[in-house]
Structures are given as C-alpha cells and as structure tokens.
Amino acid sequence: MARISSFKSCLGALALASLSLIASRAAQADATLNRIKGRQKLTVGIILSGAPFGYIDPQSRAEKGFNIDLARALAEKLGVKVELVTVTPPNRVQFLQQGKVDILIANMQFTEDRAKIMDHVQTPYDRAGGAALGRKDSGIKDWADLKGKPVCISQGSNYAQPLADTYGAAVKGIPSQPESMLALQGGNCVVAVHVAPTIKLLLADRPNEWKDYAVIIPTELEPADSVIWLRKGERDTGAALDAAVRDLHASGAMLEMAKANRLVDPTFIEEARRTYAAPAKP
C-alpha cells in the first residue's frame, strides 16, 4: 500500500512538473522580440562570478563588468532599456525557460548539451578557455600531470567533464570562485581551474597575495565560444541579436568594452573585429 501511494505521489510530481514546463513553453512561442519591443525593455540574466565579467562594484553597489556592458550595448542596439537579473548556475536555465529573463549572458560557453535545450545567438561575443592556477613549485606543467590530483573548479563551470574524463583529475566543485581560490590556498587542491581572464586579472591585481602562484599550464583547457543563450525556437530574437553582436564587433565597440573591463587577452575579439569589419562583397 505504502509502495503504491509513494509511486502515485511520484507520478503526481512528474505530471505537475511537466505541465508547468509545457505551459511555460507554449506561452512564449517566438514572441520574445515582440515582448521586448512592447515593454521597451530587454531583460538579461547575468552572472556575478567576479571581475572582469560580472561583479558588484564595492563603492557604487552597482553591477559592473564585461557581461553587463554587453547587455547594455545590446539593449541600446535594439533601442530599448535594459533590465538586469542576477542568475546563478542552478537557476539560470529555469529563469530563461520560465520567461523571467529574455536572454542569458551568463558565462555559458557553447556545448552540445546546452544546444539541445536552448538556442543561441550564432555569432559568439568572446572565446574563453580554462587556465590552471597553482603553486609555482607544484611541478605541474601539463594537463596530463593532473591525473589523480585534486583540482578545484567552481560549481557551474564546464571544465568538470574534460578534467575528469580526459585528464583523470579528482575534480572538486566548490560553490564559487572566491571559495575555490581559498581552497587552493588552503592546500585542498593542487590547481584551481577557472575562465582564463578572471585568473589573469586576479594575478595582475593582487601580485603580493599570489606571489607563489602562477598559471602553471601554458595551454588553455577546452577553449569554447561564449555565446548568448535564448529560448528554443526564437528565431527573430536570435537574428536581431546576431546582427547587434556583429555590429558591436565590426564597430570596435566590443573591443573597447573588453579593454575597459580589462580582459587581459582580447585576441579573439580583435580577430572578430577584423573579420566582421571587412567590407561585404558588393
């Protein structure tokens, strides 16, 4: 009897969950662009994982960073105001699917798994890979040296799978990057792997605190395109944003934003500028 009732409640939960999913998906059928225009507002889900991408400015208490500047620039291109919603790895996709945000600029690189449940703006705004921060005397020189060693990442990073599957590292997912850095300093892992620009900026900004540490593996892990994510099937929104992103690349505005936010190595954006600024064939 108990077994039957628990099975029923399980079914009930599933049915409820699926109903809400279907309802939320049906209600948004490709209407995002109309909604953005109608409300005169672009709602962007951003992640505040640290400089240079997204952080709270200690003085003004306002959100700052490259992702935030990009959100503002896109809204300006569409001729609407911007509304920022802070998201976290566990809630970002739900926020998008439930319509709480129109798009996500949340440090989410392109992966096949993500492309199954969401659409993305074709033109990437940046390209980022993982850098390994570790003690200079750790003796680690290559990703393969991490086999069996504890490696700290932040929960929500895409590096867990390649580190564990390809290199056999013992991956430890710590809630966020600052805590992962603390775990590295405490000796709980041999290296911490995070998006390269954040690590390079940290080393540049706090040379004293990190004098025994460096990016000890010369190559980057899994460099992938950083793209803007939107709900499945929203072609019009995707096309409008794609044009805006190309425009930002071509005009050099993207590069300016990168420099203003001190992205230490904006090679990709520089290349993108040359690509998109090339005059189209008549």
Next chain:
Amino acid sequence: MIDHAVRTFIALAGEIGLHYDFLASPSEVRPWIAGMGTTLLLILLAIPLSLAAGVAFAAALTSGRPWLAGPVRTYVELTRNTPTLVQLMFAFFALNMLLSKALGGAANNPFTPFFWVVAVTGLHIAAFHAEALRGGIEAVPAAMVETAHAIGFSGFEVLRYVTLPLALRTAMPAIVNNLVNLVKLTTIGSAIAVGEVTYASIMIWTQRDNVLELMIVILLFFGLINTALSQIGRYVERRLAVPGYGV
C-alpha cells in the same frame, strides 16, 4: 535488461519534457549513485555521533557542576544560534587551514572534507539533542531522584539508571525531529565538495541544466530516508513506552 529499462524511462520522461539523458552516460551515473551512498554513509556516521555527544552534553548540563555545565552551555548556545553552513565553512576553510599549517602542509593533514561534514553536522545536532534531553532530565520528579540518592545511588548511577532512561522517553519525539533535520543537513557537504547526492547532482546539472529533473530525484530520495527514519523512531517510542508513566 537494466539498460533497456533505463532507455525506456529516458524516452518516456523526454515525452513530457524531462531530460534524464544523463542516466545513459556511465561517467555521470557512477558518481551520482556513489553520491547516494556517500549521503547514506554521512547519515550513518553522524547519527551515532550526534546521539553520543548529545547524551554527554545533557549529562554535563544537568551535572550541577559549573565548571562542566558552563563551557557546554556556551558551546550549545553558540552552535544553536549560528548557521550550520557558516560553521562548516569556518571549520573547513579556517580551522582546517590552520591545522594544515601546524602539521606542516596539507599533505600531512588527515582531516578530509568528509570528516568535517560528519563532525559539524553531528555536533551541531548534538546541541539540540542535549537541550531536548535536559528538558527530559529536569522533568523527572525530584522525589524520584531523591529516593534514588537515599537508597545509595551515586550521581552517575542516578543519571544512568533513573533520570536518563526516563528523559530519553520524554525526549524521543524531539530527538527523532532532530535526526530528520540532521539527514537534511548533510546536503551542506556540497559546499565543500563532499560527493554526496546534492553535490553529485549539482555537478550533473551544471553540465546539462536539468535542475528540475534532479531536484525531483533528490526530493524523493530524502523523502524516503526520512519516512523510514521517522517510522523507526515511532517504533522505538512504542517499544520504550512505560505503561502508566505517560510517555
């Protein structure tokens, strides 16, 4: 056979918009199943620790010796009044780091994140057990304690044979409550990368963004454990009941 069942389930769930595709990937399923095992192991270790420490704390609190009751009272208040997550972070990032330094490097530090989760959750809940038991001990009629002393019981014997057995019966519902909380509390292990079931789920949903699907499983998992736990609690309560004593 199992393979086939899993694939059928994935397809069925896909029909209603739930993505359980990860079940077909052994490299993701293995740590996830191991996560369930780790949660159970955490629970199995933390429950006895909390009970033993709880009884010791309660004995100290009701001992009538200020040098014993004072420090324990301070500990109980401090533990009850601060968030467990903060305690765990403090233990792991501050205490553990200091320990590593004192022992000459992290390599010599025998305390794993797993140890800290068991210690912090077990000792946290022990403070709640102690208060529940203290209430029970103080509820034993003074005349009964006096009688025990009069027939030659020492202070410890009074506790062991008279007050504690009765207090345990009065405090049983509160203790089971605390244990149910302890089971749920083990999920904070995810904050310091202990591979219990929520951590394992986080690592999957950050790759696949199937939060809802995994949340459903986690809810059912903890629901089942705690249903079993409260059934056991109720059974023990019935077994221990003293006819006519009212508990």
